[in-house]
Amino acid sequence: xxxxxxxxxVASIAVATALFVPIRHTEYGAILLGAILISAVxxxxxxxxxxxxxxxxxxxxxxxxxxxQGVTISHLTVPLxxxxxxxxxxxxxxxxxxxxxxxxxxxxxxxxxxxxxxxxAISSATFCVLAMSLDRPVPxxxxxxxxxxxxxxxxxxxxxxxxxxxxxxxxxxxxxxxTMSITGVLKTAAAVSLVFPMIVLLAPILDTxxxxxxxxxxxxxxxxxxxxxxxxxxxxIGYGQRQAAVILYSWSAVLAGFALAVRFLPYRTPAGTVHxxxxxxxxxxxxxxxxxSAYVVYALEIIKYGHLRRVGLARGSGFGDSVPVVEGRRQRxxxxxx
Numbered sequence: 257x258x259x260x261x262x263x264x265x266v267a268s269i270a271v272a273t274a275l276f277v278p279i280r281h282t283e284y285g286a287i288l289l290g291a292i293l294i295s296a297v298x299x300x301x302x303x304x305x306x307x308x309x310x311x312x313x314x315x316x317x318x319x320x321x322x323x324x325q326g327v328t329i330s331h332l333t334v335p336l337x338x339x340x341x342x343x344x345x346x347x348x349x350x351x352x353x354x355x356x357x358x359x360x361x362x363x364x365x366x367x368x369x370x371x372x373x374x375x376x377a378i379s380s381a382t383f384c385v386l387a388m389s390l391d392r393p394v395p396x397x398x399x400x401x402x403x404x405x406x407x408x409x410x411x412x413x414x415x416x417x418x419x420x421x422x423x424x425x426x427x428x429x430x431x432x433x434x435t436m437s438i439t440g441v442l443k444t445a446a447a448v449s450l451v452f453p454m455i456v457l458l459a460p461i462l463d464t465x466x467x468x469x470x471x472x473x474x475x476x477x478x479x480x481x482x483x484x485x486x487x488x489x490x491x492x493i494g495y496g497q498r499q500a501a502v503i504l505y506s507w508s509a510v511l512a513g514f515a516l517a518v519r520f521l522p523y524r525t526p527a528g529t530v531h532x533x534x535x536x537x538x539x540x541x542x543x544x545x546x547x548x549s550a551y552v553v554y555a556l557e558i559i560k561y562g563h564l565r566r567v568g569l570a571r572g573s574g575f576g577d578s579v580p581v582v583e584g585r586r587q588r589x590x591x592x593x594x
Contacts, residue, residue: 328347
Protein backbone atom coordinates (compact mmCIF):
# COMPACT_ATOMS: atom_id res chain seq x y z
CA UNK A 257 0.00 0.00 0.00
CA UNK A 258 1.63 3.30 -1.06
CA UNK A 259 1.99 5.57 1.98
CA UNK A 260 3.44 8.73 0.44
CA UNK A 261 0.33 9.99 -1.34
CA UNK A 262 0.82 13.32 0.38
CA UNK A 263 3.76 14.07 -1.91
CA UNK A 264 1.37 14.00 -4.86
CA UNK A 265 -1.12 16.21 -3.04
CA VAL A 266 1.52 18.86 -2.30
CA ALA A 267 2.91 18.71 -5.83
CA SER A 268 -0.53 19.26 -7.36
CA ILE A 269 -1.22 22.19 -5.03
CA ALA A 270 2.13 23.78 -5.86
CA VAL A 271 1.61 23.43 -9.62
CA ALA A 272 -2.00 24.65 -9.57
CA THR A 273 -1.16 27.65 -7.39
CA ALA A 274 1.90 28.58 -9.49
CA LEU A 275 -0.34 28.91 -12.55
CA PHE A 276 -2.33 31.74 -10.94
CA VAL A 277 -0.17 33.30 -8.21
CA PRO A 278 2.93 35.29 -9.32
CA ILE A 279 6.15 33.63 -8.18
CA ARG A 280 7.35 37.01 -6.88
CA HIS A 281 4.54 37.02 -4.29
CA THR A 282 6.81 36.51 -1.28
CA GLU A 283 4.08 35.56 1.23
CA TYR A 284 2.72 32.75 -0.90
CA GLY A 285 6.14 31.64 -2.06
CA ALA A 286 7.03 31.25 1.63
CA ILE A 287 3.78 29.40 2.34
CA LEU A 288 4.39 26.89 -0.46
CA LEU A 289 8.04 26.47 0.56
CA GLY A 290 6.96 25.81 4.15
CA ALA A 291 4.35 23.29 2.94
CA ILE A 292 6.94 21.46 0.83
CA LEU A 293 9.41 21.38 3.74
CA ILE A 294 6.86 20.07 6.26
CA SER A 295 5.77 17.47 3.68
CA ALA A 296 9.40 16.34 3.51
CA VAL A 297 9.48 16.12 7.31
CA UNK A 298 6.37 13.95 7.20
CA UNK A 299 7.79 11.77 4.43
CA UNK A 300 10.97 11.11 6.41
CA UNK A 301 8.90 10.28 9.48
CA UNK A 302 6.74 7.92 7.41
CA UNK A 303 9.83 6.21 5.99
CA UNK A 304 12.22 5.89 8.93
CA UNK A 305 10.46 7.42 11.95
CA UNK A 306 11.41 10.37 14.14
CA UNK A 307 11.33 11.08 17.83
CA UNK A 308 8.43 13.40 18.78
CA UNK A 309 10.76 16.23 19.99
CA UNK A 310 12.70 16.22 16.71
CA UNK A 311 9.53 16.10 14.63
CA UNK A 312 8.03 18.98 16.60
CA UNK A 313 11.23 21.05 16.26
CA UNK A 314 11.27 20.55 12.48
CA UNK A 315 7.57 21.45 12.22
CA UNK A 316 8.28 24.64 14.14
CA UNK A 317 11.14 25.49 11.77
CA UNK A 318 8.80 25.01 8.79
CA UNK A 319 6.20 27.30 10.39
CA UNK A 320 8.84 30.01 10.82
CA UNK A 321 9.30 30.19 7.01
CA UNK A 322 5.96 31.93 6.20
CA UNK A 323 5.99 33.86 9.48
CA UNK A 324 9.34 35.39 8.52
CA GLN A 325 7.70 36.77 5.36
CA GLY A 326 4.81 38.49 7.13
CA VAL A 327 2.25 35.69 7.43
CA THR A 328 1.32 36.57 11.00
CA ILE A 329 -1.77 37.03 13.14
CA SER A 330 -1.41 40.80 13.57
CA HIS A 331 -4.72 41.44 15.29
CA LEU A 332 -7.75 39.65 16.67
CA THR A 333 -11.24 40.77 15.66
CA VAL A 334 -14.23 39.42 17.54
CA PRO A 335 -17.88 40.50 17.62
CA LEU A 336 -18.87 43.42 19.88
CA UNK A 337 -15.23 44.32 20.65
CA UNK A 338 -12.72 46.65 19.03
CA UNK A 339 -9.90 44.91 17.13
CA UNK A 340 -7.05 43.85 19.42
CA UNK A 341 -3.67 44.70 17.86
CA UNK A 342 -0.84 42.34 18.76
CA UNK A 343 2.78 43.39 19.23
CA UNK A 344 5.43 41.70 17.09
CA UNK A 345 6.73 39.88 20.16
CA UNK A 346 3.31 38.23 20.42
CA UNK A 347 2.48 37.89 16.71
CA UNK A 348 5.40 35.66 15.79
CA UNK A 349 5.20 32.98 18.51
CA UNK A 350 1.38 32.97 18.44
CA UNK A 351 1.33 32.41 14.67
CA UNK A 352 3.97 29.65 14.82
CA UNK A 353 2.00 27.89 17.58
CA UNK A 354 -1.23 28.22 15.57
CA UNK A 355 0.31 26.78 12.38
CA UNK A 356 1.96 23.84 14.18
CA UNK A 357 -1.24 23.16 16.15
CA UNK A 358 -3.49 23.03 13.07
CA UNK A 359 -0.94 20.90 11.19
CA UNK A 360 -1.03 18.34 14.01
CA UNK A 361 -4.81 18.55 14.40
CA UNK A 362 -5.19 17.45 10.77
CA UNK A 363 -2.46 14.83 11.30
CA UNK A 364 -4.45 13.40 14.24
CA UNK A 365 -7.58 13.25 12.07
CA UNK A 366 -5.82 11.12 9.46
CA UNK A 367 -6.70 7.81 11.07
CA UNK A 368 -9.30 6.42 8.70
CA UNK A 369 -9.65 6.06 4.94
CA UNK A 370 -10.66 9.36 3.33
CA UNK A 371 -11.27 11.26 6.56
CA UNK A 372 -8.51 13.88 6.51
CA UNK A 373 -8.84 14.49 2.76
CA UNK A 374 -12.61 14.96 3.01
CA UNK A 375 -12.48 17.27 6.02
CA UNK A 376 -9.72 19.35 4.39
CA ALA A 377 -11.72 19.57 1.14
CA ILE A 378 -14.74 20.95 3.02
CA SER A 379 -12.64 23.35 5.11
CA SER A 380 -10.60 24.67 2.19
CA ALA A 381 -13.70 25.16 0.03
CA THR A 382 -15.21 27.22 2.85
CA PHE A 383 -12.03 29.27 3.25
CA CYS A 384 -12.04 29.88 -0.51
CA VAL A 385 -15.56 31.33 -0.44
CA LEU A 386 -14.81 33.41 2.67
CA ALA A 387 -11.56 34.78 1.22
CA MET A 388 -13.23 35.73 -2.07
CA SER A 389 -16.03 37.48 -0.22
CA LEU A 390 -13.42 39.44 1.76
CA ASP A 391 -11.60 40.46 -1.46
CA ARG A 392 -8.60 38.19 -0.86
CA PRO A 393 -8.15 36.48 -4.26
CA VAL A 394 -4.67 35.02 -3.68
CA PRO A 395 -5.51 33.02 -0.53
CA UNK A 396 -8.77 32.05 -2.23
CA UNK A 397 -6.73 30.60 -5.12
CA UNK A 398 -4.58 28.63 -2.69
CA UNK A 399 -7.69 27.34 -0.90
CA UNK A 400 -9.24 26.29 -4.23
CA UNK A 401 -6.05 24.39 -5.14
CA UNK A 402 -6.08 22.59 -1.78
CA UNK A 403 -9.75 21.69 -2.21
CA UNK A 404 -9.17 20.34 -5.73
CA UNK A 405 -6.15 18.30 -4.64
CA UNK A 406 -8.09 16.76 -1.74
CA UNK A 407 -11.07 15.87 -3.92
CA UNK A 408 -8.79 14.30 -6.53
CA UNK A 409 -6.99 12.31 -3.84
CA UNK A 410 -10.28 11.07 -2.37
CA UNK A 411 -10.85 9.10 -5.59
CA UNK A 412 -8.05 6.78 -4.38
CA UNK A 413 -8.23 7.27 -0.62
CA UNK A 414 -11.92 6.71 0.17
CA UNK A 415 -12.60 3.29 1.72
CA UNK A 416 -11.25 0.88 0.66
CA UNK A 417 -8.18 3.06 0.19
CA UNK A 418 -5.65 2.30 -2.55
CA UNK A 419 -3.15 4.86 -1.25
CA UNK A 420 -2.54 6.67 2.05
CA UNK A 421 -1.47 10.30 2.32
CA UNK A 422 0.68 9.69 5.41
CA UNK A 423 2.26 12.50 7.40
CA UNK A 424 3.65 13.81 4.11
CA UNK A 425 0.07 14.82 3.27
CA UNK A 426 -1.71 15.47 6.56
CA UNK A 427 0.96 17.83 7.94
CA UNK A 428 1.14 20.11 4.87
CA UNK A 429 -2.66 20.12 4.54
CA UNK A 430 -2.98 21.35 8.13
CA UNK A 431 -0.12 23.79 7.50
CA UNK A 432 -1.92 25.20 4.45
CA UNK A 433 -5.30 25.41 6.22
CA UNK A 434 -3.67 27.42 8.99
CA THR A 435 -1.82 29.81 6.69
CA MET A 436 -4.77 30.35 4.35
CA SER A 437 -7.02 31.10 7.33
CA ILE A 438 -4.48 33.73 8.46
CA THR A 439 -4.00 35.41 5.09
CA GLY A 440 -7.55 34.98 3.83
CA VAL A 441 -9.59 35.66 6.96
CA LEU A 442 -7.64 36.76 10.06
CA LYS A 443 -5.82 39.57 8.25
CA THR A 444 -9.08 41.23 7.26
CA ALA A 445 -11.20 43.75 9.14
CA ALA A 446 -14.25 41.48 9.26
CA ALA A 447 -15.94 41.80 12.64
CA VAL A 448 -16.00 38.05 13.17
CA SER A 449 -12.74 37.09 11.46
CA LEU A 450 -11.53 35.13 14.50
CA VAL A 451 -14.78 33.16 14.58
CA PHE A 452 -14.47 31.80 11.03
CA PRO A 453 -11.49 29.43 11.40
CA MET A 454 -12.71 28.28 14.81
CA ILE A 455 -16.08 27.23 13.36
CA VAL A 456 -14.73 25.74 10.12
CA LEU A 457 -12.12 23.64 11.96
CA LEU A 458 -14.29 22.85 14.99
CA ALA A 459 -14.75 19.12 14.24
CA PRO A 460 -11.01 18.25 14.15
CA ILE A 461 -10.34 20.72 16.99
CA LEU A 462 -12.89 18.96 19.23
CA ASP A 463 -11.53 15.58 18.21
CA THR A 464 -8.00 16.55 19.23
CA UNK A 465 -9.20 18.22 22.44
CA UNK A 466 -11.16 15.14 23.58
CA UNK A 467 -8.23 12.84 22.84
CA UNK A 468 -5.68 15.02 24.67
CA UNK A 469 -7.96 15.41 27.71
CA UNK A 470 -8.53 11.65 27.79
CA UNK A 471 -4.79 10.98 27.67
CA UNK A 472 -4.09 13.51 30.42
CA UNK A 473 -6.84 11.99 32.56
CA UNK A 474 -5.39 8.50 32.25
CA UNK A 475 -1.80 9.66 32.75
CA UNK A 476 -0.71 8.92 29.17
CA UNK A 477 1.62 11.08 27.15
CA UNK A 478 -0.34 13.32 24.76
CA UNK A 479 1.96 12.03 22.00
CA UNK A 480 0.96 8.40 22.58
CA UNK A 481 -1.25 6.93 19.87
CA UNK A 482 -4.57 5.42 20.96
CA UNK A 483 -8.03 4.55 19.63
CA UNK A 484 -10.08 7.32 21.24
CA UNK A 485 -10.51 9.62 18.24
CA UNK A 486 -14.04 10.36 17.05
CA UNK A 487 -13.68 8.06 14.03
CA UNK A 488 -12.53 5.22 16.31
CA UNK A 489 -15.59 5.75 18.50
CA UNK A 490 -17.88 5.63 15.46
CA UNK A 491 -16.33 2.32 14.39
CA UNK A 492 -16.71 0.89 17.89
CA ILE A 493 -20.42 1.63 18.08
CA GLY A 494 -21.09 -0.19 14.83
CA TYR A 495 -20.61 2.17 11.89
CA GLY A 496 -18.57 1.12 8.89
CA GLN A 497 -15.63 3.17 7.65
CA ARG A 498 -17.63 4.80 4.85
CA GLN A 499 -20.53 5.59 7.18
CA ALA A 500 -18.23 7.05 9.82
CA ALA A 501 -16.48 9.23 7.25
CA VAL A 502 -19.79 10.52 5.85
CA ILE A 503 -21.07 11.33 9.35
CA LEU A 504 -17.96 13.40 10.10
CA TYR A 505 -18.10 15.02 6.64
CA SER A 506 -21.72 15.99 7.32
CA TRP A 507 -20.89 17.46 10.71
CA SER A 508 -18.05 19.48 9.20
CA ALA A 509 -20.31 20.66 6.35
CA VAL A 510 -22.98 21.86 8.82
CA LEU A 511 -20.36 23.86 10.71
CA ALA A 512 -19.00 25.27 7.44
CA GLY A 513 -22.53 26.28 6.48
CA PHE A 514 -22.88 28.15 9.76
CA ALA A 515 -19.58 29.97 9.12
CA LEU A 516 -20.83 31.04 5.69
CA ALA A 517 -24.15 32.14 7.20
CA VAL A 518 -22.29 34.34 9.69
CA ARG A 519 -20.48 35.94 6.75
CA PHE A 520 -23.36 36.40 4.33
CA LEU A 521 -26.43 37.03 6.49
CA PRO A 522 -26.45 40.78 7.28
CA TYR A 523 -27.56 40.66 10.90
CA ARG A 524 -26.75 44.38 11.23
CA THR A 525 -27.72 47.14 8.82
CA PRO A 526 -25.14 49.72 7.67
CA ALA A 527 -26.68 52.13 10.20
CA GLY A 528 -25.82 49.72 13.03
CA THR A 529 -29.35 48.57 13.83
CA VAL A 530 -30.32 44.92 14.09
CA HIS A 531 -31.62 43.23 10.95
CA UNK A 532 -34.19 41.00 12.62
CA UNK A 533 -34.95 38.67 9.71
CA UNK A 534 -31.29 37.82 9.14
CA UNK A 535 -30.68 37.60 12.89
CA UNK A 536 -33.48 35.06 13.33
CA UNK A 537 -32.24 33.01 10.36
CA UNK A 538 -28.65 33.10 11.64
CA UNK A 539 -29.80 32.07 15.11
CA UNK A 540 -31.75 29.14 13.65
CA UNK A 541 -28.74 27.97 11.62
CA UNK A 542 -26.52 28.35 14.69
CA UNK A 543 -28.92 26.25 16.78
CA UNK A 544 -28.89 23.54 14.11
CA UNK A 545 -25.06 23.52 14.11
CA UNK A 546 -25.02 23.43 17.91
CA UNK A 547 -27.63 20.66 17.99
CA UNK A 548 -25.75 18.52 15.46
CA SER A 549 -22.49 19.01 17.40
CA ALA A 550 -24.17 18.12 20.70
CA TYR A 551 -25.77 15.03 19.18
CA VAL A 552 -22.45 13.80 17.74
CA VAL A 553 -20.76 14.23 21.13
CA TYR A 554 -23.68 12.44 22.82
CA ALA A 555 -23.90 9.60 20.30
CA LEU A 556 -20.16 8.93 20.51
CA GLU A 557 -20.50 8.08 24.21
CA ILE A 558 -18.37 11.06 25.25
CA ILE A 559 -20.91 12.47 27.72
CA LYS A 560 -21.05 10.27 30.82
CA TYR A 561 -23.24 10.36 33.93
CA GLY A 562 -20.29 11.64 35.92
CA HIS A 563 -20.24 14.75 33.73
CA LEU A 564 -23.95 15.37 34.36
CA ARG A 565 -23.55 14.94 38.12
CA ARG A 566 -20.81 17.56 38.20
CA VAL A 567 -23.34 20.12 36.96
CA GLY A 568 -26.11 18.92 39.28
CA LEU A 569 -27.96 16.61 36.87
CA ALA A 570 -28.76 12.86 36.86
CA ARG A 571 -28.11 12.49 40.60
CA GLY A 572 -30.72 9.75 41.06
CA SER A 573 -30.12 7.89 37.83
CA GLY A 574 -28.45 4.88 39.48
CA PHE A 575 -25.79 4.61 36.77
CA GLY A 576 -22.09 4.81 37.57
CA ASP A 577 -20.07 7.90 36.69
CA SER A 578 -18.23 6.11 33.88
CA VAL A 579 -21.41 4.94 32.09
CA PRO A 580 -22.12 6.95 28.91
CA VAL A 581 -25.47 8.74 28.89
CA VAL A 582 -26.35 7.21 25.53
CA GLU A 583 -25.79 3.72 27.01
CA GLY A 584 -28.05 4.52 29.98
CA ARG A 585 -30.80 5.67 27.65
CA ARG A 586 -30.32 2.52 25.61
CA GLN A 587 -30.74 0.34 28.71
CA ARG A 588 -33.88 2.20 29.79
CA UNK A 589 -35.45 1.71 26.37
CA UNK A 590 -34.67 -2.01 26.63
CA UNK A 591 -36.35 -2.16 30.05
CA UNK A 592 -33.09 -2.82 31.90
CA UNK A 593 -32.13 -1.18 35.20
CA UNK A 594 -28.66 -0.48 36.58
